[in-house]
Amino acid sequence: MQKASSWLLAGVLGTTTATAHAATLEERMAAFEARASAAEKRAAAAEQQTQALARELQQIKLATPTLQPAVSNATAIAAPTVDTRLAKLEARQQSMEKQGSTANLTDGFSFKGYARSGLLINDGLGGGRGGPYSTPAGSVGGAVGRLGNEDDTYMRIDLSKEIYAQNGTRSKFTVSIADGVESSNDWTADESSLNVRQVFSELDHVAAFKGNSVFENATLWAGKRFDRDNYDIHWLDSDVVFLAGTGGGIYDVQMSKSWRSNYSLIGRDYGDFSEGGLNADVESYILTSNQFFDNGQWQWMFNAIGAKKNDFSSRTNEAGLTPADSGLHSMLANHQKNFFGREGFFKTALLYGQGLGAEVKNIGSDGELIDDARALRLALYGETPIAPGWRIGPSLLAEQSKDRYVKGDNYRWMTLNLRLANAINSNFEMAYEMSWQNMNLDPKGYLQRNAVDGNFWKFTVAPTFKPDVGDLLTRPELRVFASFMNWSSDLDRYSTSDTFGMTDFRAGGVWQYGVQMETWF
Numbered sequence: 001m002q003k004a005s006s007w008l009l010a011g012v013l014g015t016t017t018a019t020a021h022a023a024t025l026e027e028r029m030a031a032f033e034a035r036a037s038a039a040e041k042r043a044a045a046a047e048q049q050t051q052a053l054a055r056e057l058q059q060i061k062l063a064t065p066t067l068q069p070a071v072s073n074a075t076a077i078a079a080p081t082v083d084t085r086l087a088k089l090e091a092r093q094q095s096m097e098k099q100g101s102t103a104n105l106t107d108g109f110s111f112k113g114y115a116r117s118g119l120l121i122n123d124g125l126g127g128g129r130g131g132p133y134s135t136p137a138g139s140v141g142g143a144v145g146r147l148g149n150e151d152d153t154y155m156r157i158d159l160s161k162e163i164y165a166q167n168g169t170r171s172k173f174t175v176s177i178a179d180g181v182e183s184s185n186d187w188t189a190d191e192s193s194l195n196v197r198q199v200f201s202e203l204d205h206v207a208a209f210k211g212n213s214v215f216e217n218a219t220l221w222a223g224k225r226f227d228r229d230n231y232d233i234h235w236l237d238s239d240v241v242f243l244a245g246t247g248g249g250i251y252d253v254q255m256s257k258s259w260r261s262n263y264s265l266i267g268r269d270y271g272d273f274s275e276g277g278l279n280a281d282v283e284s285y286i287l288t289s290n291q292f293f294d295n296g297q298w299q300w301m302f303n304a305i306g307a308k309k310n311d312f313s314s315r316t317n318e319a320g321l322t323p324a325d326s327g328l329h330s331m332l333a334n335h336q337k338n339f340f341g342r343e344g345f346f347k348t349a350l351l352y353g354q355g356l357g358a359e360v361k362n363i364g365s366d367g368e369l370i371d372d373a374r375a376l377r378l379a380l381y382g383e384t385p386i387a388p389g390w391r392i393g394p395s396l397l398a399e400q401s402k403d404r405y406v407k408g409d410n411y412r413w414m415t416l417n418l419r420l421a422n423a424i425n426s427n428f429e430m431a432y433e434m435s436w437q438n439m440n441l442d443p444k445g446y447l448q449r450n451a452v453d454g455n456f457w458k459f460t461v462a463p464t465f466k467p468d469v470g471d472l473l474t475r476p477e478l479r480v481f482a483s484f485m486n487w488s489s490d491l492d493r494y495s496t497s498d499t500f501g502m503t504d505f506r507a508g509g510v511w512q513y514g515v516q517m518e519t520w521f
Helices: 002-041 043-070 073-106 136-140 489-493
Strands: 109-122 153-164 170-181 195-204 219-226 231-233 238-241 244-256 259-275 278-293 298-306 326-336 345-355 374-387 390-402 410-423 428-442 452-465 477-487 510-520
Touching (some): 452 489
Antiparallel strands (some): 109 153, 153 170, 170 195, 231 238, 278 298, 374 390, 390 410, 428 452, 452 477
16 A cells, blocks of 8 residues: 555656646746847847857757656647647757748838829920919918929838847837929939938837836837828928927826827927127027827827027017017817718817917928917818718818017918829829819018919819729829919019019919829828
């Protein structure tokens, strides 16, 4: 009996030992698989990790035969699973070795961009004129329809690289390069405005924030960039709001289940001024709070702007007045994921600014504004199908501002725009655009501009090829077009330096034709 008990105890101990070995092996395999998966994400260290992978595989291969004789039948059944895992890990290792240094370059890399390029010809077979800001109201942000009204080549490319740290934190570096010219030549180096528009880095999935409900999904950033939540009315080539500069901030602070917050501090430069031995490097600083409620349906943005040296004793604006050294800006926006209950979307924004904040679109970018400047702007736009094969994109942009650059000046304008598309087949549609703008501008002689009151009209027809029809925002588009524009003759005397009023571009009706491509990805 005692002998039988000893055999039983030995058997139990043997099985326990074998099971422990098996458990240890399973743990090692699980840990190893996790490390291999992380290695694939960490592209920058791919070669070192491949070598480490090879060493660990060899160790496991050496250890496995010594364990198998001691395991029980249950553990022996699990052996094929171990072999299968080893085979998969070996295949992964071979794949990584084949990728080699190429994986370091491509893993986590992304390439995005926007571009347009086209030819604009007037009815006299000369160079066409135009642009979304070609009217007198364009001097204060009054854009008109862009279809068949662009004569430039513009491109921007965004290059990004993502890297994961061992603790799971993701870093992302982005650089944006842009250029724009109006020449039709292939070599335009002398006219190029090539520029690095963004250089910034971000951190998200931050390991130190895990378990913190407020900051767990937050993104930290610093550098030169456009604010992530800028948005525009594409038909007008006008941002609803555009915040950009150099600084830092944090996105997606989760205040509650349906409330998230963004905060940033951004700097801009108004230039260097020197007079009478006094020097001023004039910079402005924008402190931003951007609040999103009801899962992003409502947005409230507030900006405080300061530029203490902008009222430097020797610094005046183009009207000879002391510019503002501070300002406030606010926007209340509603983002609907449908078009009044129909398929599509609709957005509304009301913007207000004073002082340096009276440039309500490009926040903090205008250092000429005076303390008394005030501006109120309304933006409405959306897109929806209206009949089989037809889609419509209406928009309205209107602003009233006063005391901007001179006491008593007054700028009032409103743009109504309608983009229509009729799908003919899977790759071809007829696009149409109608645009009307009313303006009453009284600049009080600022920049030798005269008071005007009148209207602008444009109608464009554009046969268009694209990869797939059914959405006004699908790109690329290859277009030919014909545009008719006309405007009140009073607008010709607004300024001797703007587009309107030039000897070959006066009121009375202008036809323009062209071909254009536009793409983004």
